[in-house]
Amino acid sequence: MNYLSVENISKSFGERTLFDNISFGINKDQKIAFIAKNGSGKTTIMSIINGLDEPDTGQVVLRKGIRMAFLSQDNKLQEELTIEESIFASDNETLKVIEAYEKALENPDDEEAYQKAFDGMDQHNAWDFETQYKQILFKLKLEDFKLKVKNLSGGQKKRLSLAIILINRPDLLILDEPTNHLDLEMIEWLESYFSKENITLFMVTHDRFFLERVCNEIIGCVVSRKRELQNRNRVRKTFMKLKKKHKVVVRKIK
Numbered sequence: 001m002n003y004l005s006v007e008n009i010s011k012s013f014g015e016r017t018l019f020d021n022i023s024f025g026i027n028k029d030q031k032i033a034f035i036a037k038n039g040s041g042k043t044t045i046m047s048i049i050n051g052l053d054e055p056d057t058g059q060v061v062l063r064k065g066i067r068m069a070f071l072s073q074d075n076k077l078q079e080e081l082t083i084e085e086s087i088f089a090s091d092n093e094t095l096k097v098i099e100a101y102e103k104a105l106e107n108p109d110d111e112e113a114y115q116k117a118f119d120g121m122d123q124h125n126a127w128d129f130e131t132q133y134k135q136i137l138f139k140l141k142l143e144d145f146k147l148k149v150k151n152l153s154g155g156q157k158k159r160l161s162l163a164i165i166l167i168n169r170p171d172l173l174i175l176d177e178p179t180n181h182l183d184l185e186m187i188e189w190l191e192s193y194f195s196k197e198n199i200t201l202f203m204v205t206h207d208r209f210f211l212e213r214v215c216n217e218i219i220g221c222v223v224s225r226k227r228e229l230q231n232r233n234r235v236r237k238t239f240m241k242l243k244k245k246h247k248v249v250v251r252k253i254k
């Protein structure tokens with residue numbers, strides 16, 4: 001099942017063309033590593049996929065009903081909030097369902113609205129939301145929920161950004177350098193989390209070990225002839241290693 005299609009997108013900043021007419025798709029259960037040189041436009045593509053930036057041409061189509069989450073390269077947290085407040089300030093479907101249920105509780109006479117809110121709680125598995133988010137915070141070693149973001153280290157901020165995303169249980173995860181600032185133990189936890197869960201991934205990473213353990217497909221962005229050769233070599237090397245363990249497909253972005 002196709003979750004997302006990138007169709008003929010191009011982007012330039014002034015005179016500089018970052019990429020031209022790029023197309024690719026992301027299907028359910030694919031775990032795709034996206035490889036391209038530093039500064040070649042990976043973050044820009046991810047921002048376009050997530051609607052944070054506009055392409056000059058083309059479009060990105062997300063399948064209706066698919067929930068996508070984005071872990072950006074820089075953190076987007078609010079400095080004044082605590083760890084726990086950051087969870088509640090995030091755009092989370094389950095929180096909206098809980099909010100609707102709490103509102104319905106205030107008007108118990110409206111039985112229809114109450115039933116709808118109650119069913120929503122069931123569907124989203126929202127009754128034990130507190131346990132769910134606390135479990136993930138514990139696993140990501142963010143036990144002190146009252147700490148403010150401004151007092152967190154780079155690693156803790158990255159872990160909090162990850163926690164916010166994982167708590168939301170998205171269908172499709174877009175990750176820009178997910179292992180930056182993480183220690184080995186956390187990287188290993190994330191590897192096993194992504195391998196076990198029924199999650200679809202599209203990620204940029206320079207972490208070759210992480211890529212090899214988590215991804216089952218690589219796509220490479222090709223811009224110039226020289227870059228094309230460099231890229232092909234990198235992709236081929238990684239592919240040879242991966243092939244031993246997984247069924248791997250290497251695609252070149254059109």
Ligand SMILES: Nc1ncnc2c1ncn2[C@@H]1O[C@H](COP(=O)(O)OP(=O)(O)OP(=O)(O)O)[C@@H](O)[C@H]1O
Nearest residue numbers: 013014018036037038039040041042043044045073
């Ligand atoms: N809003 C902007 N205005 C002008 N130039 C920009 C803008 N955003 C990005 N760029 C430039 O476009 C190029 C690609 O940036 P981008 O961050 O997408 O690359 P990247 O492949 O993610 O890089 P890295 O490997 O460092 O993460 C860079 O040279 C950057 O300076």
Ligand SMILES: [Mg+2]
Nearest residue numbers: 042043073176
């Ligand atoms: Mg980048």
